[in-house]
Amino acid sequence: MIRVLLAEDMHMIRAALTALLRLEPDIEVAGEVTRGDEIVPAALRLRPDVAIVDIDLPVLDGITAAASLRAxxxxxxxxxxxxxxxxxxxxxxxxxxxxxFLVKDAPGERLADAVRRTAAGLRVLDPELVASALQYGESPLTPRETTVLREAARGSSAEDISARLHLSAGTVRNYLTSAITKTGARNKIDAIRIAEDAGWL
Structure with a gap:
């Protein structure tokens, strides 16, 4: 029996994934979480064979949470x-x-196969997905520019960011301007979109 931990914040999607997996005689949904920071504690408690992790989770993103889980x-x-x-x-x-990796709009029957292959230690990679992923290079942003842009993406003002990071508001604005220039964006919102799409945030 393959024990699965499911991390998905959208209720309907989580319910659909759980229902699909429960149809399989060799797969058991051992637990469900809705936030990235809940993954490691739940996994340590439940000891699943496979964690299905949505890449966009609240509190802690799926990639960061998955890296922590691997460790x-x-x-x-x-x-x-x-x-x-x-x-x-x-x-x-x-x-x-x-x-x-499993693309969210993949046919439902691919889910169980992907879980079995993952549990066996095999790669599950969509060639089109990997090819498009490799088109992006390394982030042109410095660590500080990335931090400031990430804070801006959360809706924080320059003043809020400056207080949180112990920088002057002018320095924060300079970092934002630099991030806009380096991403080739038209403005801060565009820079956030470009950086998020590229996986730099």
């Missing part, structure tokens, strides 16, 4: 769910050592 419980294999339109995130996941 804390190496015996648990990770299958990442992703959208085809976010290839940069797949590149980040590949760099983090994750080798199993």
């Amino acid at each position: 804390e419980l190496p015996s648990c294999r990770i299958l990442v769910l992703t959208a085809l339109g976010r290839p940069g995130q797949v590149r980040r996941a590949l760099e983090a050592g994750i080798q199993a």
